[in-house]
Amino acid sequence: MTFRTSASNGLSRRIFLASAGAGLLSGMLPAASLAQAVGRIIVPFPAGGPADFMGRLLAEKLKDLLGRTVILENRPGAGTRVAAEFLKNSPADGNTVLLAPVDPIFIGPLIYSNMRYDPPVDFKALTDVTGVQFGIAVNAASPHRNLGDFIQAARARPKEQAIGISTVGTLLHFLAVEFVAQARIGSTLAPYRGGGQLVTELLGNQIAAGMDATTTFLEHHRAGKLRVLAVAGEKRADALPDVPTFAELGFPNLVASSRYLLYVRSNTATDAMSQWSQAVRKALAMPDVREKLNRTGYDLLSGSSAEEVAKYSNGLAARWAPVIKASGFKGD
Known part of the structure; x- marks a missing residue:
């Protein structure tokens, strides 16, 4: 593979920071305007794979928790950039969310010069969903x-x-x-x-x-x-307890994992963000959801606050951004 150095405008702008504005409500009371609209979960991978399964499982549960129809749309391509661009071009009305891994969000600006969205400006992360x-x-x-x-x-x-x-x-x-x-x-x-x-x-x-x-x-x-x-996780995978980590085998610095996060447009109303984040946390607490996600191979999470998402995202970026830049890889 041929690598060449890519330019960066500075990590402060490029590292994705999750929003701290998505507070959780004590009860689930969908706003009337949102209750009538169809909710869409965008997944950046093709139908039939593990991410598609997770998205459809959540959509099924969120339908009742949000009190409205929730559908899943697959928007694969370009290392999740197609789906992210679709979210950016969607109305910031709380009806469309993106379920995607965190790493393409902060890596993209470091390696692509033709990005049509700016993650810290255009998106807010509400909660984590699963570990990968x-x-x-x-x-x-x-x-x-x-x-x-x-x-x-x-x-x-x-x-x-x-x-x-x-x-x-x-x-x-x-x-x-x-x-x-x-x-x-x-x-x-x-x-x-x-x-x-x-x-x-x-x-x-x-x-x-x-x-x-x-x-x-x-x-x-x-x-x-x-x-x-x-x-490569900090601990053995929940679904593969018999498989050792790289760290156990003498590679303590080979520790890397990702998480699926739920993203919305950055200027989405706070009440809409709160409804999605609390509903996802309730879905993740359901025993049948946890069993199915574990069987599929995801590490189980319980959902998190926007502040916790920000801490995780920043730590991941701080660890891997220097490696990415040192590799000299450019994606386009």
Whole structure:
């Protein structure tokens, strides 16, 4: 992969700051004007995947909690930029929200020069929804029984040990860059058009290893078709308690995970933001929702305040922005 240095206008403007204005109401009393309108949850990934499943699960529950119809719309493409741009161009009436990972929001301005939106200006994050872990996986028939086996083989025969990644210009991409550097291996990073294509080639033994969200690998890991060697979270993934973290395996700096957040237009009315955030927190507390999200591979969260979202987002950006800038990667 060819990297070149990209310009930055300064982290103070580019790092996404979540809004502190989304207070929670003590009761759920939808405003009459909102109760009559259809709510839309925009998901930046295709139908049929884990993110689509999560969005549809929430839409089903929020219909009753908000007292109005809530539908899901898939707006995939351009590393979540298509969906984010759609939100920016939607009315700030509290009827449209974006359910998306946090990392493309703060990474985008660091690597793309043609962004049509400015995250800290155009969007506000209301609450987190789920945690997303990243992992490295191989075919179950691979001779690499653990991460050490893969590293040893990659040092000896790097051209044969390419690592597929499902996206570029994302936290996953730069985690893979850091893994290659810290493990001192010469593996090539091979970008794919999504996790589905990556998994297909892993199952077909067409690539040695793959890195993606654990939600991509979970079903095949449980079925004994793929083997997840390590995850990158601060702790083991809720759905993969048998898989060690990179930190446990001698890589204490390879700690990275993302979260799905709920975003609205920045000038959305406070009461509308409060209704969405409280309804999501109520949905996340439902036992059947928690069971289904865990089974899909997400780390369970209970929702958070806007201040907590801001603290998390800023910490993630502070850790990874220097890595992204040092890589010299430019997305366009």
